[in-house]
Amino acid sequence: MGSLAPLPQVILEPIVRGALLEDLGRAGDITSDAIIPVDCKATLALNARQAGVVAGLDLVMFAFLLVDPGISMQLRCPEGGKVSAGETIALVNGSARSLLSAERTALNFLCKLSGIATATAGLVxxxxxxxxxxxxxxxxxxxxxxxxxxxxxxxxxxxxxxxxxxxxxxxxxxxxxxxxxxxxxxxxxxxxxxxxxxxxxxxxxxxxxxxxxxxxxxxxxxxxxxxxxxxxxxxxxxxxxxxxxxxxxxxxxxxxxxxxxxxxxxxxxxxSAPILDVGLDVPVDGNCSQRLN
Missing domain, CATH: 3.20.20.70 (Aldolase class I)
Incomplete structure (x- = not known):
């Protein structure tokens, strides 16, 4: 939707920061830190598992950037755009540890807001x-x-x-x-x-x-x-x-x-609108042997 004005970053940042602090706890992501080498890089895909309307991509980007400013995101579907089941919404690139540490917070925002947008579009x-x-x-x-x-x-x-x-x-x-x-x-x-x-x-x-x-x-x-x-x-x-x-x-x-x-x-x-199911998927051959330059 071209007329959809984004929310100011000053509004988004404290909400996302609070959600990340809640999830990272007192010691950070001890699972990813223990399993994934520090220099491992990855490209992961945000894939829609249901058809719907996408909302919350700025929050997704904030979640990744607050964990690691080196992460980048390439959009395949615009904010407010329609997505089909199986379609890739965006690709995220960077430290594999950081991507996985921010994954749940990013998905929580994206799934919830996209669910609301999808339900609203149905009524409209x-x-x-x-x-x-x-x-x-x-x-x-x-x-x-x-x-x-x-x-x-x-x-x-x-x-x-x-x-x-x-x-x-x-x-x-x-x-x-x-x-x-x-x-x-x-x-x-x-x-x-x-x-x-x-x-x-x-x-x-x-x-x-x-x-x-x-x-x-x-x-x-x-x-x-x-x-x-x-x-x-x-x-x-x-x-x-x-x-x-x-x-x-x-x-x-x-x-x-x-x-x-x-x-x-x-x-x-x-x-109580149902979420839109979105996952962050690793490509079949996505592992630490494939490093981004």
Missing amino acids: NAVRGHNAKIVCTRKTTPGLRVLEKYAVRAGGGSNHRFALDDAVLIKDNHIAIAGDIRTAIERARSAIGHMVKIEVEVDTLDRLEMALQASVDAVLLDNMSVEDLTTAVAMVGGRAITEASGRITRASAAGIAATGVDLISVGWLTH
């Missing part, structure tokens, strides 16, 4: 032809939100708010504690700046009407049937952004998009 394809955008939520792995939301973009999706200070999202518990929808909205509006938008979660058409009367910017239509979503979009009539949420699957996404909603938010994209 499912709603193609409709105006609805696929968006993620805050249901992310602690400490990895920026990466997981990036992977959603790599798969062709869009991001919902990144954090609690991005926008006001009044949910059912806020309404229950405040007493009613109008009170919650009025309190929020009196407390926020002019740049902040207000979205309200509703699960019935009656509650939707109450939210619309208070002139909110967006409505989250939670766990509504396709019939109610169609009615809700007609009720809103363009006065607010409409977001459908709740148990969205690839099978149900097209029908939901056909109701005319603007957004379809999907929590499982970031909290």
Whole structure:
């Protein structure tokens, strides 16, 4: 995807460094250090074992370079690109010890983010032809939100708010504690700046009407049937952004998009999308007798 902007290195570096420190422990990779001669060089291949969308290559490169600045990587598939089962994503060259020491950290990032990108692309394809955008939520792995939301973009999706200070999202518990929808909205509006938008979660058409009367910017239509979503979009009539949420699957996404909603938010994209299986493979004849000059 040519329009996919990479994440700044200042964001990536501490995340990758922390993951490497976790894996290297107190003494480094004692297995590779014991078995592989210090001067052994290797060329290894990152091979996709499933078809999917690739995301996380900058993290892969960082993982190798932080272990050993002498490692190089040659890309065969671009970030956000589609890959077939058996296809080589990239080749990495350098110290065999270093390559193996960074292997698991690099693959953990690549498999996880590519899995999110692949799942997102599946939903984006499912709603193609409709105006609805696929968006993620805050249901992310602690400490990895920026990466997981990036992977959603790599798969062709869009991001919902990144954090609690991005926008006001009044949910059912806020309404229950405040007493009613109008009170919650009025309190929020009196407390926020002019740049902040207000979205309200509703699960019935009656509650939707109450939210619309208070002139909110967006409505989250939670766990509504396709019939109610169609009615809700007609009720809103363009006065607010409409977001459908709740148990969205690839099978149900097209029908939901056909109701005319603007957004379809999907929590499982970031909290439980299956990984894309990628391996770091040694060529059949790849051993220390083959040294890079």
